[in-house]
Amino acid sequence: MTAKELFLSKLSDWGTTPLKVLQKEILPILANLRLAIVLLLVIAIFSVSGTVIEQGESLEFYQANYPENPALFGFLTWKIIALVGLDHVYRTWWFLTLLLLFGSSLIACTFTRQLPNLKSARRWNYYQSPKQFKNLALSAEIETGSLETLKTLLQKRRYRIFEEDHKLYARKGLMGRIGPIIVHASMILILIGSLVGSLTGFIAQEIVPSGETFQVKRIIDAGPFAASQVPQDWSVRVNRFWIDYTPDGTIDQFYSDLSVLDNQGSEVDRQTIHVNKPLKHNGVTFYQADWGIAGIKIRMNRSPVLQLPMAQLDTGGNGRIWGTWIPTKPDLSAGVSLLARDLQGTLLLYDNEGQLVSTLRPGMSTEVNGVTLFIDEVVGSTGLQIKADPGIPIVYLGFGLLMVSVLMSYVSHSQIWVLEADNRLYLGGKTNRAKVVFEREVIAILDEIQPTSDNETSSKTAPV
Template identity: 70%
Template sequence: MTLDNQSVSNPVGRWFRRYILSFLADLRLAIALLLAIALFSISGTIIEQGQSLAFYQANYPENPALFGFLTWKVLLFLGLDHVYRTWWFLSILVLFGSSLTACTFTRQFPALKAARRWNYYKEPRQFQKLALSAELETGSVNSLSQLLQAKRYRVFQEGDSLYARKGIVGRIGPIVVHASMLIILAGSIWGAMTGFMAQEMVPSGKTFHVRNIIDAGPWAKSQVPQDWGIHVNRFWIDYTPEGGIDQFYSDLSVVDNQEQEIDRETIYVNKPLRHQGVTFYQTDWGIAAVQVQLNNSPIFQLPMAKLDIQGNGRIWGTWVPTKPDLSEGASLLAKDLQGTVLVYDAKGKLVSTVRSGMSTQVNGVNLRLKELIGSTGLQIKADPGIPIVYTGFGLLMVGVIMSYVSHSQIWALQKGDRFYVGGRTNRAQVSFEREVIEILDRLHEDKSTPDVPLQEAMQV
């Protein structure tokens, strides 16, 4: 039974190593996959991700199609509205990770194992294969060993033979680079599967929980906050002297289900609030409502809606009834939170312009504007893969630096009255040659034989 199993498993193993591993470890495949990842990542940057159907229909119409083929139907069919969570993009990442793993185990680990294994040259002809070699009429293994140790080589000696190496970290560097790239890929996949993005427009003074999720991975449910929410204490805008927007701010409190404050932060553009892995960005603003008073009535609050003015700026409006039967009223229009409101009568005639605290007569009623209520536009994101990705990038930089360390090897052999020395390195060839020549000069000087010529045979 054992023989039968071996006869079956060995051909399968050989077939796997010959075809599957060799295919995955092919450098051309890795380059092609890396280019594909870069190309689709660029498309995910250019094409807005996670927007509504109406957005894509408006910006990617069928006639005329962008580039002659890219319409909203094509975009949604290919999943270009959520590139980083499509099955085919994740498949490319997995295949690229498999290629890196195969290359690491079939090339990098064997190269490291070979670099750590020391062997001695026993014949002079072996030195002829080295890029740098010398045949001396004087010298000894012991004196060369001391010189090499002073240069921080690790020396191995057996009789009249010597082997020395340094820079083994340069062989470990590529493995660290591959491992870091695998960590980055794992972080990217984990973030795509468990992350989410949401958008909320919240008036000042309101508390909300994350509900309006526009893009999420299949395992994102555990990341959506359930036991805490956000209370908007206040939203305001700072304006420039010319009337333009300088910055808009949101004073936010993190509250539990009993409305108890847990954390508090004032956010603005490029300064978000972060809590338990969820980040709240200040991205937009609006006018939520207006507070008015008619004659001596109680102050009441009316919602304001954003009006479509064909892309010519932004304006919000509402209608205020001036009679109990709603037969007459006035329209209020505002374009910002500076407090200026335009008042129109039922015929569309401009009656007055008022600011907060001011009043005007319309339809025989005294209308007082108390306050404009702003609303903050928040983008909410959670990506649990970010710490993993950052760790991978940090390790990648370390691995790249390690890879630039030269792995240098030197052999020596005492054969009769001749002393053979040779070496090679995987990078910085000129510096290595200078180092070897300096060692040979020192070796020559220590023997106090200045009249004996130093013969060097250089091979490329």
């Protein structure tokens, strides 16, 4: 061998070695059923943790709710959550790696097992001798009847027939072999959709008073490529926020009248949203999630309407209360504190000594510190949760295919071989599921061929 031939041989070996390693070592490991089950269980466990543990909250939130002493379950503290990334499970590198490994396992299984099984199922062959029928779980030797009669009976039962000389092969239910492949494909689609959503989606929260316009700014969780999904050329105006109450005073439903505005401020869409009825625009969804009190509109004597901001007070977990201070003198030397629990309830006025001065509702007035105080309106603010997830259509497509393919997988793939030799018919068959039903079908076929000659039929039936 010349030096040139040796070099080309080494070069060829170097090029084919990685392919051989992939085929003989890596693919069998990835296609291992135990590995797929373990990966699926691990993914399920961390998915549950992402549902139980609040996602995308501030560090202070986890420090308050997951203290070191006592630790939840004896080990779960805010330090563990921050270290492992349990506060944003679905965007961590290790969770995405698990999804990629599971997807690779499904792909490897599809190409090494499912596709070869389908190829084998589509290939037909004939039995050449009676001895071959002894290897089948269900077989029979028939002394009467003809191949044409049997062919007609099989066609009535929707078998596809392949015939050659005195040999016949029939099959039906090939869809049952295609079903598992589509199951794998649909699961891969779901994984792809999850990865797309994790990498390009975002979650934001906004508290917006009635009458104000806003753009999405307060992003609490986002993928590394989510910038293109955040709205830049349009904004949203909260036309009005209101709450419907039940007769006993509890909240029945809260609503937000929203308008989508383009760069010129023109309205391109308008919808009233409430819980379970969001607004969707350009792939971004606005959910009604919370509410608050932004401010109060008042008048003193004959003054113009003044709007004062209200802030939520710390009640130590004993309900939600908003408050503000209203000056009653121009030099701010005197005033009253106003407290509110909701948008329609009684407002409470307290003086500087903390004594209750008056109670009133929107639309009412009272005398305080020598001035007449009018309460025009309590201004509510809507709490919106904003999400964008480009992977959702892919996930929905995957789930749709999964439901269809699971039904397809329940279809039995049945095969029947027939050989006509020595004035006899040799018949045998097998199926991959519903074996009792298949056995009854074969027996029914035999009965139609020779209804009165059961004693002339020698059959062998193994447990099915």
